[in-house]
Amino acid sequence: MPTQLEKIVETAATYRSPGPEVLAGFLERIGDLIMAAGEKLISTCAEETALSVDRLVGERARTVNQLKMFADQVREGSWVDARIDTPLPDRKPIPKPDLRRMLMPLGPVAVFGASNFPLAFSVAGGDTASALAAGCAVIVKPHPGHPGTSALAASAISNAAQDCRMPEGVFALIEETSVEIGLELVRHPLMRAVGFTGSTRAGRALFDAANSRPEPIPVFAEMGSLNPLFVLPGALKKRRDPIAAGLTGSVSLGTGQFCTKPGLVIAQQSAVLGQFASRLGEELSRVPEGRMLNDTISKRFEQSLSKAKDYIQSEGGAYLLVTDGKKFAEERFLHEEIFGPATLLVQCENTDEMLELARKLDGQLTATIHAEPEDEVLSERLLSVLQEKVGRIVWNGYPTGVEVSPSMHHGGPYPATTDSRFTSVGTAAIQRFARPVCYQGLPQGLLPTELQNINIRKIWRMINGALTKNDVET
Numbered sequence: 156m157p158t159q160l161e162k163i164v165e166t167a168a169t170y171r172s173p174g175p176e177v178l179a180g181f182l183e184r185i186g187d188l189i190m191a192a193g194e195k196l197i198s199t200c201a202e203e204t205a206l207s208v209d210r211l212v213g214e215r216a217r218t219v220n221q222l223k224m225f226a227d228q229v230r231e232g233s234w235v236d237a238r239i240d241t242p243l244p245d246r247k248p249i250p251k252p253d254l255r256r257m258l259m260p261l262g263p264v265a266v267f268g269a270s271n272f273p274l275a276f277s278v279a280g281g282d283t284a285s286a287l288a289a290g291c292a293v294i295v296k297p298h299p300g301h302p303g304t305s306a307l308a309a310s311a312i313s314n315a316a317q318d319c320r321m322p323e324g325v326f327a328l329i330e331e332t333s334v335e336i337g338l339e340l341v342r343h344p345l346m347r348a349v350g351f352t353g354s355t356r357a358g359r360a361l362f363d364a365a366n367s368r369p370e371p372i373p374v375f376a377e378m379g380s381l382n383p384l385f386v387l388p389g390a391l392k393k394r395r396d397p398i399a400a401g402l403t404g405s406v407s408l409g410t411g412q413f414c415t416k417p418g419l420v421i422a423q424q425s426a427v428l429g430q431f432a433s434r435l436g437e438e439l440s441r442v443p444e445g446r447m448l449n450d451t452i453s454k455r456f457e458q459s460l461s462k463a464k465d466y467i468q469s470e471g472g473a474y475l476l477v478t479d480g481k482k483f484a485e486e487r488f489l490h491e492e493i494f495g496p497a498t499l500l501v502q503c504e505n506t507d508e509m510l511e512l513a514r515k516l517d518g519q520l521t522a523t524i525h526a527e528p529e530d531e532v533l534s535e536r537l538l539s540v541l542q543e544k545v546g547r548i549v550w551n552g553y554p555t556g557v558e559v560s561p562s563m564h565h566g567g568p569y570p571a572t573t574d575s576r577f578t579s580v581g582t583a584a585i586q587r588f589a590r591p592v593c594y595q596g597l598p599q600g601l602l603p604t605e606l607q608n609i610n611i612r613k614i615w616r617m618i619n620g621a622l623t624k625n626d627v628e629t
Contacts, residue, residue: 160339163294163327167263168345170324172290175229181319182226182287185279186219188311196307200273203301205446218274221281221559225288228582232614237605239618239627253596255606258589260290262347265340268298268305269352270448271412278308281579282350289588292324296340299332300449338364348588351376355570362573375587376573379492380520381419382554385537388423389527395431398525403438405553407473410445411496415521415554418493420500423509432500435475442472456495462488473497480508490517506533513537518568519545521554544568546575
């Protein structure tokens with residue numbers, strides 16, 4: 156007899172996406188029902204995660220807005236990247252065939268809910284929204300840290316599917332949260348992709364399981380990141396105190412439990428660096444002590460601090476650790492993410508050591524540069540290194556704000572993610588869950604609507620190398 160999980164996956168594999176208007180309406184309806192869950196959703200989430208009501212109200216708005224963003228993308232339709240090359244039957248020495256290519260849904264997607272964003276990166280979060288928008292069925296394994304919140308979000312999706320008369324299998328929530336059920340889901344031969352946000356250890360386990368299958372599937376895992384912040388000499392001299400204050404806010408935001416928290420600060424030794432370190436330590440020590448998402452995360456934070464206890468310079472609601480460039484290069488554990496309100500300041504002897512440190516960093520989600528005009532030469536050298544190491548470079552700002560927009564890239568080289576070509580935030584996230592199909596010589600009636608001569612949907616298409624909304628000339 157098939158298990159419950161097998162039945163869920165088999166049903167998901169039969170799902171075929173409806174037309175764009177129905178699919179877009181479904182995404183919008185999910186957002187409407189999440190809002191309709193009202194105070195119950197917010198209070199349940201606050202109780203389970205210790206996150207503030209204000210923070211959760213903002214996160215709910217982000218969740219709903221990204222659902223509507225993908226609905227708009229589905230309606231507009233150009234994301235399918237339709238490409239048409241018309242035939243040249245008289246071409247010598249051989250005729251040119253009629254070729255038409257577009258992106259198609261990948262198939263059932265397994266989504267793993269994150270601990271630190273119980274709404275925006277969970278059951279109805281960005282991975283689910285982008286996979287549904289791509290035309291895929293979604294099966295979610297919720298995070299055990301917020302079961303009630305997950306159930307309410309899942310109910311909103313299921314009710315929206317009924318309201319919009321979506322085909323069977325479009326969405327399912329697995330109530331069991333064990334590690335084994337997650338691996339079983341990834342290994343099921345009918346699954347086609349995985350979306351994950353969490354620890355490097357868990358993400359790598361899913362990646363390995365997916366790649367050990369007889370038919371490997373892609374895992375789009377967002378894992379750990381130090382998000383280094385470089386303070387160049389001119390900026391340190393002119394903006395020492397404002398940078399310390401801004402950095403404190405960024406490190407302590409969400410009790411340091413954002414994946415884009417700047418956990419590493421790099422600066423060159425100078426007369427003002429000691430003053431900057433003292434001010435930063437004072438600012439961090441005055442941060443009110445916050446409650447972490449759950450006991451497991453709290454214990455891991457304590458273990459990380461214990462491991463690095465010799466480097467702690469100040470403590471309070473947030474911690475400052477300090478070392479030099481040589482020690483940072485020697486001690487590999489200093490390169491490990493401390494998930495919580497703490498950051499490590501590395502004092503480099505000179506710019507050469509700073510650049511060498513940047514070259515030896517692992518892949519990161521973000522890197523930040525604070526610089527002044529007099530830092531231009533060093534900035535250019537540093538940028539040439541960092542663009543090979545990170546997915547997003549921030550200038551004179553802080554990385555803990557991830558704008559949900561078409562231009563955002565939230566990803567980076569391993570171990571920040573398992574595939575740096577893709578983002579988990581913004582409209583480009585849809586591309587993770589689609590694959591290209593090329594049709595050669597097919598009659599018009601058998602082609603997808605988006606590839607037929609008449610551009611019924613009025614989408615942008617590449618026709619014989621030119622981007623246009625025109626019909627194909629016959």
